[in-house]
Amino acid sequence: MASRPLVLFDDLGSSRPTTRGVASLVKAGGTAALTAAERRADEARYQEVTCRSALNRVQGMPFDWTLNPYRGCTHGCHYCFARRYHVQFEMNSDDEFASVILVKRNFVEVLQRELDRPSWTRELVALGTATDPYQPIEGHYRLTRGSIEALARGRTPIGLVTKGPMIVRDRDVLMELSRAAGCTVHMSVPTVDEDAWRILEPGTAHPLQRLRAVRELVDAGINAGVLMAPIVPGFSSSRSKLERTVKAIADHGARFVGCNVMYLQDGTRSHFMKFVEREFPSMGPRFERLYVRKYPPEAYRKEIQAMVRVLQQRHGLIGREDRRNEDRRNKDKDAEGGREHEGASGPEQVGFAW
Numbered sequence: 001m002a003s004r005p006l007v008l009f010d011d012l013g014s015s016r017p018t019t020r021g022v023a024s025l026v027k028a029g030g031t032a033a034l035t036a037a038e039r040r041a042d043e044a045r046y047q048e049v050t051c052r053s054a055l056n057r058v059q060g061m062p063f064d065w066t067l068n069p070y071r072g073c074t075h076g077c078h079y080c081f082a083r084r085y086h087v088q089f090e091m092n093s094d095d096e097f098a099s100v101i102l103v104k105r106n107f108v109e110v111l112q113r114e115l116d117r118p119s120w121t122r123e124l125v126a127l128g129t130a131t132d133p134y135q136p137i138e139g140h141y142r143l144t145r146g147s148i149e150a151l152a153r154g155r156t157p158i159g160l161v162t163k164g165p166m167i168v169r170d171r172d173v174l175m176e177l178s179r180a181a182g183c184t185v186h187m188s189v190p191t192v193d194e195d196a197w198r199i200l201e202p203g204t205a206h207p208l209q210r211l212r213a214v215r216e217l218v219d220a221g222i223n224a225g226v227l228m229a230p231i232v233p234g235f236s237s238s239r240s241k242l243e244r245t246v247k248a249i250a251d252h253g254a255r256f257v258g259c260n261v262m263y264l265q266d267g268t269r270s271h272f273m274k275f276v277e278r279e280f281p282s283m284g285p286r287f288e289r290l291y292v293r294k295y296p297p298e299a300y301r302k303e304i305q306a307m308v309r310v311l312q313q314r315h316g317l318i319g320r321e322d323r324r325n326e327d328r329r330n331k332d333k334d335a336e337g338g339r340e341h342e343g344a345s346g347p348e349q350v351g352f353a354w
């Protein structure tokens, strides 16, 4: 990653607003009202904020707690699920999501206080669910690194999602946390196809650079794998692209791989559809047809997932233990009556060219 000139923000002092204060400012005067936001070499503006809490309780997810030291993400992936959250700060889910980043300056101190509470039960925390904790600005603020150090002291396990190879700099603290409580790194590499990468993830590191980071983490003894998520219909969903991606993941020694097809909701949906209409107008009607709901039809998703599973087996990414776990999950699912994923309702025809 190219080095960036360091700008020190330490003396902004008490002028730092809360996130709610930022929302009020922007509501009144647009992002131009963020006069203390610093513009950096990457053209993004960074607004320091004061946070009141760090650990965030969530519902309906595979985890109960999340941590996000930043809001917004200069990686600017067009499918990003977190785009819709920027609307909470009165900003749009388009350019402003990738160019106005909120930096929770006191994040580590607040987190440490929360972890020190006797009532904290050291449940699993998901790091990076609404931003990338290793987007370039982390190189300056190191809030993610500070958080991992605090979590290791607080013996709290994490699952971390990122597209930032910068994570390898923190191998030492990730190892410390692995020993103290547990740590799993999910590197997001939806595809190794260069065209799809350039089009869909304009601010991210090359997919192979991300996979090399996975290799380095695994070699250091960290439980690191890859999320092929999201697979974007028409851009990264062909069998040949899936196969190249799964093979590259296997070649880089990932300990596990998961996949999911893109879902579109609220601000993410409106941004993605505008992007398609602008850049790939001929694909628009097909996306409208495929995304009547948040997800494509169940049958389409199953087809993609089945294809990835076959490729994983072919390239040795599903071991015996994984297969046992999968059998167990299928049995549990049967026992629940084959309940379908949210948004799906009964059998549907695939019938799509993608």
Ligand code: SF4
Binding pocket: 073, 074, 075, 076, 077, 079, 080, 081, 082, 130, 131, 132, 162, 163
């Ligand atoms: S790296 Fe993650 S958080 Fe950042 S824009 Fe891409 S999908 Fe969103």
